[in-house]
Amino acid sequence: MVVIGLEIHVQLKTKSKLFCKCSATYRDVEQNSNICPICTSQPGSKPMAITRRALENLLKIGLALNCKIKIDERIYIQRKHYFYPDLPSNYQRTSLPIAYDGMVSNIRIRELHIEEDPGRYELRKGLVDYNRSGVPLVEIVTDPDLRSPEEARMFLEELQAITGYLDATREEPGSMRIDANISLEGGNRVEVKNINSYKGVYTALKYEIIRQGNLVQKGLKVEQETRHFDEAQGITLGSRKKESVADYRYIPDPDLPPILVTESLVTGIRNTIPELPRDKARRLVKQFRIKEEDAWILVSEKEVADLFEELAKEIDPQACASWLRGPLKKQLNYRNLLLKDSGLSKQHIKELIQMYVKNEITDKIADELLISLFKESKSPRKMAEELGLKTISNVNEIEEIVKKIIKESPKAVEDYSNGEEKALHFLSGKVMKETKGRASPEIVRDLLKKLVGK
Ligand SMILES: [Zn+2]
Numbered sequence: 001m002v003v004i005g006l007e008i009h010v011q012l013k014t015k016s017k018l019f020c021k022c023s024a025t026y027r028d029v030e031q032n033s034n035i036c037p038i039c040t041s042q043p044g045s046k047p048m049a050i051t052r053r054a055l056e057n058l059l060k061i062g063l064a065l066n067c068k069i070k071i072d073e074r075i076y077i078q079r080k081h082y083f084y085p086d087l088p089s090n091y092q093r094t095s096l097p098i099a100y101d102g103m104v105s106n107i108r109i110r111e112l113h114i115e116e117d118p119g120r121y122e123l124r125k126g127l128v129d130y131n132r133s134g135v136p137l138v139e140i141v142t143d144p145d146l147r148s149p150e151e152a153r154m155f156l157e158e159l160q161a162i163t164g165y166l167d168a169t170r171e172e173p174g175s176m177r178i179d180a181n182i183s184l185e186g187g188n189r190v191e192v193k194n195i196n197s198y199k200g201v202y203t204a205l206k207y208e209i210i211r212q213g214n215l216v217q218k219g220l221k222v223e224q225e226t227r228h229f230d231e232a233q234g235i236t237l238g239s240r241k242k243e244s245v246a247d248y249r250y251i252p253d254p255d256l257p258p259i260l261v262t263e264s265l266v267t268g269i270r271n272t273i274p275e276l277p278r279d280k281a282r283r284l285v286k287q288f289r290i291k292e293e294d295a296w297i298l299v300s301e302k303e304v305a306d307l308f309e310e311l312a313k314e315i316d317p318q319a320c321a322s323w324l325r326g327p328l329k330k331q332l333n334y335r336n337l338l339l340k341d342s343g344l345s346k347q348h349i350k351e352l353i354q355m356y357v358k359n360e361i362t363d364k365i366a367d368e369l370l371i372s373l374f375k376e377s378k379s380p381r382k383m384a385e386e387l388g389l390k391t392i393s394n395v396n397e398i399e400e401i402v403k404k405i406i407k408e409s410p411k412a413v414e415d416y417s418n419g420e421e422k423a424l425h426f427l428s429g430k431v432m433k434e435t436k437g438r439a440s441p442e443i444v445r446d447l448l449k450k451l452v453g454k
Pocket of ligand 1: 017020021034035037038040134
């Protein structure tokens with residue numbers, strides 16, 4: 001049996017840093033421009049009380065993960081000591097658990113903390129950029145309830161969908177770091193540190209299962225250790241440095257008052273939580289009678305699910321669902337984009353699906369038009385008309401082309417007559433090529449069967 005637990009650090013969405021008023025923007029700005037004496041720990045500087053929005057966003061996540069919240073209890077912020085150039089104070093401020101005992105898809109959530117991000121140290125150049133120093137993070141700790149890399153990936157996808165719905169975290173590259181604990185049955189626990197993506201978690205866990213399995217097979221012992229994930233090679237590497245809880249020398253930060261969460265704050269936040277992905281998927285299946293697997297993919301981004309609901313009022317829901325999860329998701333994933341950041345207009349997507357559903361354009365042309373929408377925001381209906389891309393469904397017109405292709409391809413015709421189905425694909429491919437993908441595929445197939453059969 002494989003036992004996996006995760007610690008997920010995600011940046012909370014706020015305008016300012018956790019303990020000062022500096023902007024929390026650290027990407028695409030000049031190095032060390034969003035800094036002040038507090039977030040660079042100058043002598044004599046004192047942190048301000050934590051940024052309220054950071055706490056609110058953490059509570060939102062806690063509630064959405066079905067956690068209990070520590071209400072009216074003093075929650076101390078601790079100093080976790082370690083020494084590295086990205087951490088000018090030599091300690092990272094991290095709170096005691098604020099939310100605890102949650103559950104998502106049968107995975108227990110142990111606790112949520114709030115903490116500050118360190119700066120960024122560029123080892124090769126010897127540069128430190130403190131723009132990130134003090135950016136608020138939530139640390140989400142699961143119980144060791146995951147049993148495979150696949151399960152970890154599914155859990156993380158759901159978590160990402162949830163935080164996206166809440167609009168509580170930053171969704172940009174590098175805004176998340178994950179530590180994964182993994183052990184094989186009876187073996188020691190290995191901690192893999194600093195994985196930067198959900199995909200990375202899957203790769204690191206796969207690698208560790210093989211590495212630990214090989215050791216066991218050779219009769220060797222798996223050492224309890226901390227390893228680092230090398231994303232480029234997809235492997236984990238042992239590190240020399242040993243760390244244990246005692247080494248961090250946790251103490252409560254005497255400069256900061258404890259956090260106090262009131263019942264009314266929690267009630268207020270609970271009321272802002274929208275319908276979450278899992279509930280939405282269930283409702284879409286019930287309300288629109290679409291396939292469950294389609295619904296689950298649609299709800300992974302709130303904007304896609306919302307678009308579906310809007311379109312499904314006018315267009316056949318299942319056709320809509322299939323097209324959004326298929327061609328649209330494919331093009332978005334290929335560009336590593338979310339719908340909300342894609343620049344695609346709802347109106348254009350609607351036109352495209354309408355034309356496709358009414359067989360005005362073939363699926364191939366629909367794909368091509370979608371691709372051009374990423375380059376130019378223009379009505380796809382106009383584009384189709386201007387470029388003459390509408391489906392040819394005039395049987396006589398297609399018949400002429402089919403006859404021509406049959407004439408040109410005696411070998412394929414003979415093969416088909418001898419029962420080779422593949423030859424039919426070959427022939428219809430030629431017809432589609434001749435018509436630049438515009439011939440109705442159904443009519444082509446029917447014609448070929450009729451004419452070749454003779
Ligand atoms: Zn600052």
